[in-house]
Amino acid sequence: MTVPDSLADADGLATFAVATVLGFEDFGADAVVEAVRKSLPELADEYGEQVFAQLSSALRGAEGDGASPWSRRTRWPSLEDRVQRMExxxxxxxxxxxxxxxxxxxASPAxxxxxxxxxENSDVRHIEAVRALNRRTDEYLRRAEAxxxxxxxxxxxxxxxxLLHVCSSPGRLSTFQQDVTVxxxxxxxxxxxxRRVLARCMAASDGEA
Incomplete structure (x- = not known):
C-alpha cells in the first residue's frame, strides 16, 4: 500500500510477495514470519508478540497440506474486540x-x-532525530502527513x-504519551x-537567484 520504510521493510515485503506467489513451503515458516516481522513490527504493538508465534504455527501447519495459513489458527481481533477495547x-x-x-x-505541512x-533548524533536527529512533513516532508523523x-x-x-488505531491497541495506547511528548x-x-521554515525556504530561493 505504501513505499517501504527501510531496507529491512523492502526485503521483508519482497520475501512475502514472492512466497505468496510461489508457495510458503518453498521458503519455510521461519523465513516468512521473519519477513512479516521486518515489514510489520507494529503488529506486536497491536496484537502482542504472540501474533508471530501464532503465524508461525499456522504456516507450519499449512506447509504440509498446501492450505492457506490465514484460515488456520491465527486470530485477528474482530470488530467486537475493537469496540470492547474502545469502551x-x-x-x-x-x-x-x-x-x-x-x-x-x-505540523505536517511545515x-x-x-x-x-x-x-535545517534545531526543531526540525530534533524531530528527525526522534523519528530515526522511534518507529512508532515516525509512523504517527507519516500517517499525520498523509x-x-x-x-x-x-x-x-x-x-x-x-485515532481508533491508537486507542484500540492497548500496547500503542500505553506508550502513546511517551511517543509524542518526546x-x-x-x-x-x-x-x-x-513561519521559520518558510522564511528559510525563501532565503534559500533568493540566494539561488
Whole structure:
C-alpha cells in the first residue's frame, strides 16, 4: 500500500510477495514470519508478540497440506474486540490522544516542506532525530502527513482511523504519551515553526537567484 520504510521493510515485503506467489513451503515458516516481522513490527504493538508465534504455527501447519495459513489458527481481533477495547478507554484519554494527533497533522505541512527543501533548524533536527529512533513516532508523523494532504471529506476518515488505531491497541495506547511528548519542545509553536521554515525556504530561493 505504501513505499517501504527501510531496507529491512523492502526485503521483508519482497520475501512475502514472492512466497505468496510461489508457495510458503518453498521458503519455510521461519523465513516468512521473519519477513512479516521486518515489514510489520507494529503488529506486536497491536496484537502482542504472540501474533508471530501464532503465524508461525499456522504456516507450519499449512506447509504440509498446501492450505492457506490465514484460515488456520491465527486470530485477528474482530470488530467486537475493537469496540470492547474502545469502551475501556476513558473519554479524557481519548481527548488527549485526539489533541496530540491534531497537533501532528497541523505540523505536517511545515515538516514536509522542511524535508523537501532541506531546511535545517534545531526543531526540525530534533524531530528527525526522534523519528530515526522511534518507529512508532515516525509512523504517527507519516500517517499525520498523509491525513494533512487529503481533501477535507477524506481527511476526517483518515484522522478517525488513526485515532481508533491508537486507542484500540492497548500496547500503542500505553506508550502513546511517551511517543509524542518526546517531540517536545519542537512542536510547542507550530505556526512559528511554519513561519521559520518558510522564511528559510525563501532565503534559500533568493540566494539561488
Amino acid at each position: 475501556r478507554v476513558e473519554y479524557a484519554q481519548l481527548c488527549r490522544v485526539r489533541d496530540a494527533l491534531t497537533l501532528l497533522v497541523e 515538516l514536509a516542506l522542511a524535508r523537501r527543501a532541506g531546511v 491525513v494533512s494532504r487529503y481533501p477535507a471529506e477524506r481527511a476526517w476518515k483518515g484522522f478517525t482511523g488513526l 517531540l517536545d519542545p519542537a512542536l510547542n509553536d507550530v505556526p512559528g515553526l511554519g
